[in-house]
Amino acid sequence: MTDGKSFNFVDGSQYDSSSNDAYGQVISSEYLNLILDNSKTTNYFSINLGEHLPYNYGKSSLITKGFDTQMKVVNFYSKVLNERPPIINIFLFEDGSSYRPVDWDPYTGKVQGYWQPLIRISDSSMSAIGMEYTHYVQDHTYKKMGGLDRSPFTGNHYGFGNPSSGDSWVEGVGTFMPAVIADWYKLGSAGKFSHTNLEENKYKPDTTYKNWSPPQWLDEEYSIATLLWDMYDSKNEKGDNVTVRINQIWKLIKGFDSFQQHNPSDYHGDKRNIKYFKDFYDYLYDESNMSGDNIDDLFISHGIPQGWSALGRP
Numbered sequence: 001m002t003d004g005k006s007f008n009f010v011d012g013s014q015y016d017s018s019s020n021d022a023y024g025q026v027i028s029s030e031y032l033n034l035i036l037d038n039s040k041t042t043n044y045f046s047i048n049l050g051e052h053l054p055y056n057y058g059k060s061s062l063i064t065k066g067f068d069t070q071m072k073v074v075n076f077y078s079k080v081l082n083e084r085p086p087i088i089n090i091f092l093f094e095d096g097s098s099y100r101p102v103d104w105d106p107y108t109g110k111v112q113g114y115w116q117p118l119i120r121i122s123d124s125s126m127s128a129i130g131m132e133y134t135h136y137v138q139d140h141t142y143k144k145m146g147g148l149d150r151s152p153f154t155g156n157h158y159g160f161g162n163p164s165s166g167d168s169w170v171e172g173v174g175t176f177m178p179a180v181i182a183d184w185y186k187l188g189s190a191g192k193f194s195h196t197n198l199e200e201n202k203y204k205p206d207t208t209y210k211n212w213s214p215p216q217w218l219d220e221e222y223s224i225a226t227l228l229w230d231m232y233d234s235k236n237e238k239g240d241n242v243t244v245r246i247n248q249i250w251k252l253i254k255g256f257d258s259f260q261q262h263n264p265s266d267y268h269g270d271k272r273n274i275k276y277f278k279d280f281y282d283y284l285y286d287e288s289n290m291s292g293d294n295i296d297d298l299f300i301s302h303g304i305p306q307g308w309s310a311l312g313r314p
């Protein structure tokens with residue numbers, strides 16, 4: 001559980017995010033306390049540019065805009081989904097945005113080992129901030145198997161080029177949630193990740209969308225992100241006959257069950273969290289109140305028949 005605070009902003013241009021030394025080096029304020037959760041007395045984040053000036057215009061706006069976006073994301077997880085992972089350092093002014101997963105103690109729910117979780121942020125968009133914090137929440141909520149497990153995989157965002165859909169599952173959830181959070185707050189980016197409208201459902205897992213250096217990355221992530229969006233949105237079309245509340249979808253994403261073990265690395269005991277698209281499909285069949293036909297139609301229309309983005313590849 002949280003100690004009351006949810007995140008710190010750290011100046012990533014001054015403090016090295018790859019070392020633990022930056023702990024406590026927060027961009028903070030004694031003047032501006034922003035209430036995070038009214039039911040807690042100590043639940044605030046503070047920001048003080050005054051003591052850390054000069055920040056130029058670009059950096060100041062990243063801090064203030066980023067703070068606003070981060071608060072929206074944290075509030076959504078805290079109030080709507082009841083997810084309150086421990087405080088995390090968020091390094092600003094980084095080159096690209098990322099989350100560094102950690103090992104969790106399945107019994108105490110605390111971080112195991114030396115490394116602390118951290119987020120690096122390069123821009124203040126809902127896509128960047130929403131995705132990275134979603135990775136953190138999902139990592140924390142999967143602690144029963146030690147955190148996120150994307151194995152087997154060759155590389156992050158390799159999509160269909162990876163030997164399993166494990167990485168694309170995590171990235172797909174990370175793509176879907178910012179679109180929902182933006183929808184919750186009625187922002188212009190509602191239903192979108194970056195500039196991609198999830199409702200358009202353009203990407204099947206084996207298209208060559210964003211085929212940069214690794215083969216066929218992102219399209220597989222989008223196939224599951226757009227599927228989740230079709231579950232969530234109230235607009236139904238061919239292959240999409242369902243509307244599921246976000247609390248329910250999140251509960252399904254957190255599924256913990258005796259899933260089929262496709263790879264040696266899946267053996268963490270007899271149960272684990274969802275790792276693959278196939279797990280999610282099976283879990284919907286068993287645990288959701290969607291009909292089998294509706295589940296099948298939904299997965300087919302996103303190019304993932306019966307949870308397989310390629311037959312036999314979990």
Ligand SMILES: [Zn+2]
Pocket residue numbers: 131132135171174
């Ligand atoms: Zn990501």
